[in-house]
Amino acid sequence: MADTATESTNASAATAAAAATNWVQKTEDQEISNLVDSLAIGKDKGSGESNPEASGEAAEPAAPAVNGSAGSPPSVAGSEEIETVNPADASLLMKIIRKGLVESKLDLEVQRKDPSSPLHSVKSFEALHLKPELLQGVYAMGFNAPSKIQETALPTLLADPPQNMIAQSQSGTGKTAAFVLAMLSRVDPRKPYPQVICLSPTYELAIQTGEVAAKMAKFCKEIKLRFAVRGEELPKGKKITDHIIIGTPGKLMDWGIKFRAFDLRKISVFVLDEADVMIATQGHQDQCIRIHKQLSSSCQMMFFSATYEKEVMEFAEYIVPNPIIIRLAREQESLDNIKQYYVKCKNQDEKYQAISNIYGVITVGQAIIFCHTRKTAGWLSGKMTQDGHSVAVLSGELTVEQRLAVLDRFRAGLEKVLITTNVLSRGIDVEQVTIVVNFDLPMDQSGRADCETYLHRIGRTGRFGKNGIAINLVDSDHSMEICRTIEAHFQKKIQLLDAENSDEIEKIGS
Numbered sequence: 300m301a302d303t304a305t306e307s308t309n310a311s312a313a314t315a316a317a318a319a320t321n322w323v324q325k326t327e328d329q330e331i332s333n334l335v336d337s338l339a340i341g342k343d344k345g346s347g348e349s350n351p352e353a354s355g356e357a358a359e360p361a362a363p364a365v366n367g368s369a370g371s372p373p374s375v376a377g378s379e380e381i382e383t384v385n386p387a388d389a390s391l392l393m394k395i396i397r398k399g400l401v402e403s404k405l406d407l408e409v410q411r412k413d414p415s416s417p418l419h420s421v422k423s424f425e426a427l428h429l430k431p432e433l434l435q436g437v438y439a440m441g442f443n444a445p446s447k448i449q450e451t452a453l454p455t456l457l458a459d460p461p462q463n464m465i466a467q468s469q470s471g472t473g474k475t476a477a478f479v480l481a482m483l484s485r486v487d488p489r490k491p492y493p494q495v496i497c498l499s500p501t502y503e504l505a506i507q508t509g510e511v512a513a514k515m516a517k518f519c520k521e522i523k524l525r526f527a528v529r530g531e532e533l534p535k536g537k538k539i540t541d542h543i544i545i546g547t548p549g550k551l552m553d554w555g556i557k558f559r560a561f562d563l564r565k566i567s568v569f570v571l572d573e574a575d576v577m578i579a580t581q582g583h584q585d586q587c588i589r590i591h592k593q594l595s596s597s598c599q600m601m602f603f604s605a606t607y608e609k610e611v612m613e614f615a616e617y618i619v620p621n622p623i624i625i626r627l628a629r630e631q632e633s634l635d636n637i638k639q640y641y642v643k644c645k646n647q648d649e650k651y652q653a654i655s656n657i658y659g660v661i662t663v664g665q666a667i668i669f670c671h672t673r674k675t676a677g678w679l680s681g682k683m684t685q686d687g688h689s690v691a692v693l694s695g696e697l698t699v700e701q702r703l704a705v706l707d708r709f710r711a712g713l714e715k716v717l718i719t720t721n722v723l724s725r726g727i728d729v730e731q732v733t734i735v736v737n738f739d740l741p742m743d744q745s746g747r748a749d750c751e752t753y754l755h756r757i758g759r760t761g762r763f764g765k766n767g768i769a770i771n772l773v774d775s776d777h778s779m780e781i782c783r784t785i786e787a788h789f790q791k792k793i794q795l796l797d798a799e800n801s802d803e804i805e806k807i808g809s
């Protein structure tokens with residue numbers, strides 16, 4: 300009897316505890332969703348993953364189809380939708396295709412919330428007084444001197460007492476290397492538990508960061524790294540003894556909060572990488588906030604982003620109290636060396652004819668042609684191939700590996716023409732591209748001119764400042780209006796291209 304009574308007391312205590320936990324959980328959920336709402340993050344990004352742990356395959360919001368045409372190939376699912384860039388895929392692609400550090404001529408901007416905190420910069424890795432094995436690892440990676448952002452970020456990230464940091468600079472400027480170095484130097488390998496966690500938006504991005512960490516820690520054999528990503532499982536009740544965990548928010552939340560496989564309060568460094576991609580990925584910001592809530596107030600927070608939009612900064616300021624903020628503005632593309640034209644066409648077939656004519660008059664190096672939809676891209680590549688051109692197609696249905704293969708071939712000059720959708724709106728710095736054709740003019744989801752995308756497609760930075768040609772194919776009043784809006788926005792003439800000025804083009808193109 301007594302046993303039964305105890306059991307039932309235990310059972311009702313357990314029910315009460317469960318109810319209380321549910322209640323706490325509900326309140327927390329509410330609190331977090333209110334916070335997420337008030338930060339207005341993750342709204343209308345059009346890039347959410349349905350499964351937050353998924354690899355970030357392109358999620359394409361429904362949009363009205365454009366450019367249907369007679370004689371087009373049968374529609375593949377999703378091929379008539381305007382393709383959008385998936386930030387996680389774009390970021391991964393950039394990381395992989397980049398050959399080395401992206402240098403910038405612009406000045407670093409530093410903002411200190413606490414003016415009493417020390418700030419200095421270094422010109423060498425020795426000046427950071429790293430552990431010798433770590434310094435050896437840095438040199439073994441071929442880094443001779445800190446990059447511009449590292450010069451200022453590293454002394455702050457390594458300072459004692461630890462300083463919180465928000466750092467923003469474009470992809471390729473050395474952010475990952477900076478925080479990985481800080482993570483490795485903060486670990487005490489004698490303590491057999493996680494001390495550092497690094498959150499990345501996707502499986503692939505986490506693996507990329509882990510690879511950098513493993514390379515840099517090559518001579519620090521006693522430091523143990525672990526990935527918290529899909530496919531990695533923990534035996535029930537297992538406690539993690541590795542020092543650094545790099546993973547996606549969902550998995551890290553499971554391990555840290557649900558399974559209590561490590562103690563989040565013992566984390567001394569919290570890194571949030573690719574924050575702009577993170578908040579563009581549905582569900583991730585709440586998970587980051589949940590993890591963040593469990594950390595101790597002495598935990599050093601490091602927050603990195605390639606962009607500096609309002610939502611990113613609001614999220615940053617929530618996650619990172621009293622930060623030092625460093626910013627390296629992006630070198631802006633310009634249209635200065637670009638001759639811009641438009642060609643009037645009646646329909647898609649005439650647009651194709653225009654491209655054929657352009658090929659007739661220009662000695663083209665390599666060309667990129669932008670279309671709105673996969674369907675148009677597929678149709679165009681079929682026609683061009685039939686006419687004997689060697690063309691490559693890069694669109695949203697390809698995996699990241701396939702995209703890389705296409706880009707590699709194009710860079711190697713194996714194909715002269717790359718036909719793509721918006722999956723490639725920025726950042727492919729192929730020096731030999733002399734001509735960019737907008738088969739469809741860039742517009743946003745509401746059909747308005749998308750001037751920023753136009754600039755990213757056509758413009759060049761100082762590094763690739765050679766002459767170029769942009770040709771816009773205009774086949775309706777609406778696309779003419781977009782063309783005019785773009786012209787007015789940049790205050791750069793977009794000339795009509797017809798038989799009369801084709802000679803001029805020939806001169807530029809050769």
Ligand SMILES: Nc1ncnc2c1ncn2[C@@H]1O[C@H](COP(=O)(O)OP(=O)(O)OP(=O)(O)O)[C@@H](O)[C@H]1O
Nearest residue numbers: 394399400442444445446470471472473474475476
């Ligand atoms: N100090 C350095 N000297 C030489 N190369 C460096 C240095 N720091 C980083 N690199 C190299 O430059 C490239 C870009 O660095 P890193 O990945 O750290 O930049 P990032 O700003 O984090 O870019 P992303 O946002 O895409 O991750 C990498 O190939 C890296 O190995």
